[in-house]
Amino acid sequence: MGHLRIPLLSLLVFLLNLSSFHFLSLADDYFINCGSHENVSLTSGQNFSGESKSAGYSFSKSKAVKDINQLPDISPLYKTARSFNKPFYYQFSITEDGTYLVRLHFSAFSSSSSSNNLSTAVFGVLDSKNFTLLNNFTAKNTTYSPVIKEFFLRIDITDSFRLYFTPQPSSFAFVNAIELFLSPVDFIPENYTSNLPLHTIYRLNVGGSPVNDTIGRKWETDDSHISDQNSAKKATPQSTLNLDRYGKIDGLVASNASVAPLLVYQTAREMTNVTSNITWLFSVSSKARHIVRAHFCDIVGQPGNIIFNLYANGNFRKEIGIISQYSAVPFFYDFVVNYSESELFNISIRPNNGASEQNAFLNGLEILEIVEGLAPIPNVKESKKNVVAPVVGSVLGGLSLICVLTVGFVFGFRHRKAEKHVETSVWSPMPANGGGSSHSSALNLDYLGLKISFNEIQSATNNFDTKLVIGKGGFGNVYRGTLLNGTKVAVKRAYKRDEHGSGSGQGLLEFKTEIIVLSKIRHRHLVSLIGYCNERSEMILVYEFMEKGTLRDHLYDSDVPRLSWNQRLEICTGAARGLHYLHTGAARGIIHRDVKSSNILLDENHVAKVADFGLSRSGALDETHVSTNVKGTFGYLDPEYMMSEQLTEKSDVYSFGVVLLEVLCGRPAIDPTLPREQMNLAEWGMLCKKKGLLEQIVDSSLKNQIDPSSLRTFGETAEKCLQDDASDRPTMADVLWDLEYALQLQKTTKLKEAHEDSTTIAASSAAFSLPIVQRFPSLGSTTNGDDTRDSDLDTTENKIFSQLKIGDAR
Structure with a gap:
């Protein structure tokens, strides 16, 4: 379809050039006085036009609001705005490739059309390429002066360029004025070849x-x-x-x-x-x-x-x-x-x-x-009177129909699949209410016997000493600590947000979910919960300490030793066992919903353990699916889940497929510094796999380590996990089987190499007969050797491969 859009646009331009009718300018210069039909000139010389349906842009459903104070010393540009309590966008026609300067004007006035003053608005701004231009933004300031945010964005004529304004829950978004025009050619550094804003x-x-x-x-x-x-x-x-x-x-x-x-x-x-x-x-x-x-x-x-x-x-x-x-x-x-x-x-x-x-x-x-932050494009409700981008101002007769249909087809086909809103995995604790009584009443988890006093946690972390921080995230900091009984622990303490902190109720729900899920399960490859604290409006979780940190750290943190291929296979196999247990074991159908390399932790022996169950859903596997708001981490999200909001265990399988590619390639799931076609690892990896070039993107530190058969099996496993249609993906039992097979192939090759290097090959050949490794039917559905309680935590041998042991193979 990428080759089709250019001829269609060329046809449109050709028709316009042939026409003797008068059309409004198609120049890519936009100066919009949002929420008003009046033109405004600033003392700086800039001229802003009132909103028009025939000016090369459109906007989705939203409201025009006015300043009720009408102070005389404020420019009329800042006395109107376009606002809404749901995501809305402005869409622009672009006729020339290049770097564009975009300025957004915000002035927090009091609106008669809104129960809230604009100074209370908290929202974000995204562009068409998912880049987060502003996050948790508020225009409130002590001087009450307008706030102007300026960006330089690479825009192509094939893009249907949009600016999305996305309010936080229970808030709204607004914008007073927008500028968009080609930047001077000398401004962007000549060695800056990235498309990052x-x-x-x-x-x-x-x-x-x-x-x-x-x-x-x-x-x-x-x-x-x-x-x-x-x-x-x-x-x-x-x-x-x-x-x-x-x-x-x-x-x-x-x-x-x-x-x-x-x-x-x-x-x-x-x-x-x-x-x-x-x-x-x-x-x-x-x-x-x-x-x-x-x-x-x-x-x-x-x-x-x-x-x-x-x-x-x-x-x-x-x-x-x-x-x-x-x-x-x-x-x-x-x-x-x-x-x-x-x-x-x-x-x-x-x-x-x-x-x-x-x-x-x-x-x-x-x-x-x-700007490197990515966020999912929100699902915006279209306004029937504004959904078609008006590229031309006035068109007569049959020519107008051709032009409008052409433009409608070009932009409409590009967005034929509705994109769903995604909530990311971020903790947002409840506001402080003095003594934390609201937490206690909301949780009611004392019956679990896992509560740890705030004083003991303070003592364990040396009053949350920053020198003991071992991890950070959107939720808060993770500290290394030692409890009074000598147990080494990891303490996850949620940030305390200010009055504008978003999603505090959801943060409490995730906190409670993680406690309940981890209190029910016990498995060698799942991180154990030691306890929790909800005193003083705190939300703190205490886990077993994982000496080696996250899998992610060992894949592309330059300060951490690289893992061998054998170690990576063992880690992937262990993580698969943990997820398999969640899906089908004694846990009774838990879907993790946030599988990623930073949620797979390693103990002192590099044993993998799946962590972070704040987004988990239980009981889903007793049904066909669970309908739910999309949650997870961008780059790992199942595309079918994003489109349908129908959650199944196959969503975890897709995310795990992305992890497998991370392990193989040693790069993040999303790397915005790379060319566009390589930015998303899942897409790039599958493209290379289909072209037979997978070995060319393997982590360079693994050179000459991987047996070709093991690589082939591993790559095929990742490919099956990443199928667009969830029904085509394997279960975690099948994934586990395939990874065990890839590991056995690797180990068999190493044994063979060691044997062939011996000086007594001839004498040993009769006594040491290498088996023909063959693939047996998957026994994953009956393999619960790791569905254990404390007494069985040392069990490591998977019975699936009991028939493949050297010397015993049939």
């Missing part, structure tokens, strides 16, 4: 006053970011700008007015004390990478005299020296700063000791966050 965090006119440029970018003063005001002074320009230089010199790029306003290059800060440095401090997300663009223009010294060094977080980045040979020529330099444990970010400059003039300067600075 960029979010502008800071843009500073260093040493100067605030500036608004011709495309609406706001350059703020840097005064509040300098760590030591005495270290720097505002530079006095020595000459006018020289704009005749083009191209790149020593990694620095000659700039122009489309990259930054010339006013930025006409001001700077330079050294006051040349024995120190100038440092700028910023608050950023420690969970994100950032692109930094530093602007330089030597307006402070004599040509060739000043050489200095640029640092980021104390690390040397670049010697800035070549530009000193070009008096008053603007340059900029781009670089990426990787993830950091700290949310405090700094940029500094200091003189180079070898320079004839000891000085350093900076003219401008931009910091953009690389």
Whole structure:
């Protein structure tokens, strides 16, 4: 279908060019005054048009709301908005590939159409490619001024580009104005080839006053970011700008007015004390990478005299020296700063000791966050009067019908399958209510005898010492601890959310579910629950301590030793046993619903244990399915479950298939830094499998370790698990059988190799006869050797393969 859309669009353009009728502009520039039909002009020069059905965009069901205060000193742009208590979107017609600048305007006024002030709205914003542009966003601020969020997004003409506004439960979303237009070609770094969006965090006119440029970018003063005001002074320009230089010199790029306003290059800060440095401090997300663009223009010294060094977080980045040979020529330099444990970010400059003039300067600075977070596209209720994207303004006669049908077909076919809302696995504890009485009354689990006092947990974790943190997630931190009886434990403590924390009731439900599920089951390959605490509005779970951490850590954490293929097979087999027991053993039909590599833990002997049962559902296997809101983790979710919301044990099988590919390839289920076709591991792995290229994407650390037969069996097992139709997937009993078979093939090969390396091959051949390993019918449905209680936890031999033992095989 990808080859069909381009000819259809070409046909549309051809018909439009032939026509003598007048059409409105198809230019990809959108400046929308949301929720209003009035046009608005800003003092910065931007002109916003009132909403129109014939302007190249549309929006789904939502409401237009107005400010009831109507304060005279606020622009009319911020007196109206489009809002809704369900997800809604704006859809845009795009006619040119490229990187687009998107600005979203938010002003939290009081609305007569809503029982809530817009300042209470908590919502997210997603784009068509599932990237989370804003998460748990609120426009409330102490100055009551508009909040403007700016992004750079790669958009293709084959995309039906949408911006989704997704409210948190019991809240709503809104937007006052939207800008969308092609970005200047020089803005995106030339070595930034990823399709990941960029979010502008800071843009500073260093040493100067605030500036608004011709495309609406706001350059703020840097005064509040300098760590030591005495270290720097505002530079006095020595000459006018020289704009005749083009191209790149020593990694620095000659700039122009489309990259930054010339006013930025006409001001700077330079050294006051040349024995120190100038440092700028910023608050950023420690969970994100950032692109930094530093602007330089030597307006402070004599040509060739000043050489200095640029640092980021104390690390040397670049010697800035070549530009000193070009008096008053603007340059900029781009670089990426990787993830950091700290949310405090700094940029500094200091003189180079070898320079004839000891000085350093900076003219401008931009910091953009690389958006890597993915979220599922919400299921949006269409508004009948707005669902068709109006690409043209007015069309007459038969030509209008052809155009509308063509566009409708192009965009309609692309979205012919409705996408379902997915709730991710995140704990959201109940708000504090003094003494935690609400928790106690809601749980009523004292009869289980698993309650541990908060004081003992405090003591076990040294008052939740950050040095004892062994894991973090959306739910909170996991601490290593030791109980009073000497038992080593892992303590999972949920974050306490503020008043806007979402889904607190669901967090309590997941907390209770995990306690009930784990109190009922006991198995060698399932993590054991030691106890829980619900005092003082806390939600804390205490588990047996798993020395080796998560399977995920051992697959792509550079600080953890890589697992051998034998170890990986043993781990997969163990995890399969645990899931098989959940599905069919004494647990009586529990569906995990969040199977992933970070929920498979390893003890000191690398024995796998499945963990995290907060999303589990029980009793489902006594029925055909259970209807439920979709929950899980993006990248592991069963596509049929997402579409139908019908949960079966085969959803766990699909997720486990993704884990098998992670184990084989040593990469995450979703990697947004890769090309689009490789981003989703399940899709990429199955494509390679069908092409016979699976061995080419195997983890490089496994080179020459895997027996071809074992690899073939393992790959076929993953492929069967990842079938789109759940009825075509195997049961966990069959998966377990296949993995045991792959493991036995691997072990048999190793034994054979060891035997053939012996110097007594001839003498031993009669006494040591290798069996012909053959596949016996699956006995998974009757294999409950691991469906054990405490007395049987040391049982490790699976009876399925009793006939395949060396020397005893039939």
